[in-house]
Each structure stands twice: as structure tokens, then as C-alpha cells.
Amino acid sequence: MNKKRNRDSVSASPEGIMRLKQARASQRDDEGKPLSYEGLAQKAQISKKTVERFFNQERVDRGYASAIIQALGLREEDVLYLKESLVLESIEPIQAKDTGDSERPGEFIKGVETALSELKKGEEASLEAMEWLKANRKALSQEAAEAALRKHYDQNPNNVDTDYSGDIEVFSQEIIKYLQLIYDCLDVGDWEMMDRAIQESKIPVNRDLQLYVDALDFIKNKKVSLSFAPEKAKQLTLCLDYLIKIIPIRLSAYF
Structure with a gap:
């Protein structure tokens, strides 16, 4: 049986990968050497394997992704996959207000439609x-x-x-x-x-x-x-x- 994917796992966008690499290349460790994956893992207080997975555009726990992004002085919205980020921004407020209201599905759909519309505009631009x-x-x-x-x-x-x-x-x-x-x-x-x-x-x-x-x-x-x-x-x-x-x-x- 397939494992259920963690809904809180995220991946970096292609643009995000470039920003991550750019940020890592510009940083140095305590010895003045280019920041390695191991050095970044220590800064983010997570495993080296998780850092490597994130840089390979694999999905990791959102908390781990945030730790890597913050360690490099970046912002989540500039690193995470755009479509995923936009949809998550629409979904999370709805999940936080889960009151069982019958209007909730309509709000959810409207939020996702808005997010995807913004994505389309970005692609056209x-x-x-x-x-x-x-x-x-x-x-x-x-x-x-x-x-x-x-x-x-x-x-x-x-x-x-x-x-x-x-x-x-x-x-x-x-x-x-x-x-x-x-x-x-x-x-x-x-x-x-x-x-x-x-x-x-x-x-x-x-x-x-x-x-x-x-x-x-x-x-x-x-x-x-x-x-x-x-x-x-x-x-x-x-x-x-x-x-x-x-x-x-x-x-x-x-x-």
C-alpha cells in the first residue's frame, strides 16, 4: 500500500532551486570555505540528507524547508513551488477556520481559483x-x-x-x-x-x-x-x- 503523502511537505520551484544555489554559493563557513550541504544542515539544525533532498527538488517537511530557507536568508514565497505556494495560501486560512459551515467548500473553491488565476497571469507575463x-x-x-x-x-x-x-x-x-x-x-x-x-x-x-x-x-x-x-x-x-x-x-x- 502506498504511503499517504504528508500534506505539509513542500518542494522548491525551479526558480527557488536557483535562488537556493545562489544563496549557498555566496556564503562561507567559519573557515572561509564555500558553504557545504553539511554546513548548511548544521545552520538549519537538520540532517544533511534532508538538505540534499530539498536541493534536488524533492519534497520535504515544510518545517525543514523553512529552516533551510531561513538559514540562507531567503523567503518561502521566493523558493517554494509557485503553484503549490499559491494554493497553500488559499487553503490554510480555510483550514484554520474549519467550523463545519456549509459555505466552506465554496470558499475553498473560490480561493483555489484565485490562486490558479494568479499563477496563469505570472506564466503569461x-x-x-x-x-x-x-x-x-x-x-x-x-x-x-x-x-x-x-x-x-x-x-x-x-x-x-x-x-x-x-x-x-x-x-x-x-x-x-x-x-x-x-x-x-x-x-x-x-x-x-x-x-x-x-x-x-x-x-x-x-x-x-x-x-x-x-x-x-x-x-x-x-x-x-x-x-x-x-x-x-x-x-x-x-x-x-x-x-x-x-x-x-x-x-x-x-x-
Whole structure:
């Protein structure tokens, strides 16, 4: 006979997994080393096995999930599976007010419908941002490359009179590959694709890492934020944030 699933068990969303990895990669243990699963387990006061399961997108007790999330300084709503989180938010108040009232089933249905409606809006907004990225990636990469190179040369007094215009096109082609990677991740919902691309050297790393960070930061803050409301570009912004924060950490370790 199958075991009954714990109704209080939860799993991380694909976006949540990315946030978890980003947060863990940015933290250090008492010896200054990258925070391991074992170190995180000690911080959260749970077992290493539970931490590994949660990072593998398996379901764990909600209390354990909360402990991991809090240990990394994150919020549940930014980590837990969106659809599940929205529905739970609708169900829990109803369960707390279980008085046997005949109106309760109607309230429950209305709450779930509202939650799923919000989920659909979020999915449509994400698709809109994806298509915008696809349609504008060439222009975005050129502007970002120029902005990053200008910042780089302006910060170095020895490069004041340097003509870097010829390098803009070359660098923009590198940035296009980063934008294509982001689009592919959003399209298939595989957030680990970015980590694999870094580990397998599938993205360009031909210059100062800060240039890539500055170019992606320009796209995020000067283009995405001006083109969409925060909620509409939530997943796109998350991908950009992940690369901006993870590039210096991951690439400095591999190269």
C-alpha cells in the first residue's frame, strides 16, 4: 500500500532551486570555505540528507524547508513551488477556520481559483518577457557591450584615448550567447542549465569577468526594469541576477 503523502511537505520551484544555489554559493563557513550541504544542515539544525533532498527538488517537511530557507536568508514565497505556494495560501486560512459551515467548500473553491488565476497571469507575463528578450537580444547585447566597455575604459586613466569601438561588435556577440542561454533556461524551465554551461565552458570567458557582470547588469537595470513591471519580468530578472552573482564565484573557481 502506498504511503499517504504528508500534506505539509513542500518542494522548491525551479526558480527557488536557483535562488537556493545562489544563496549557498555566496556564503562561507567559519573557515572561509564555500558553504557545504553539511554546513548548511548544521545552520538549519537538520540532517544533511534532508538538505540534499530539498536541493534536488524533492519534497520535504515544510518545517525543514523553512529552516533551510531561513538559514540562507531567503523567503518561502521566493523558493517554494509557485503553484503549490499559491494554493497553500488559499487553503490554510480555510483550514484554520474549519467550523463545519456549509459555505466552506465554496470558499475553498473560490480561493483555489484565485490562486490558479494568479499563477496563469505570472506564466503569461514570463512568456511575454521571454519573447521580448528573443526579439531584442541583438540590440540589447550591443548596448550592453558598449556600456560595459565604456565603463571599463573610463575607470582606467591609461585608456582614456583608447578606441574600443571595434571591440563592441565582438563583445556583443559574446553577450548574445549569455542571453540565448537565459532564453533557453526560461523556455525549458531547466535552471541548472546555466551552471552546466559554466562548468562545461559553453559560454564565452575571453576577458575580465567584471565586463560580463557589467553588461548583464546594464540589461537588467537599464532595459528590463524600464520595459516591464517587476512582476512581469520576475523570472527574467532572476536569471540575470543569478548570472551576475554567480559568474565571479563559479568562473574564478574554474579558470
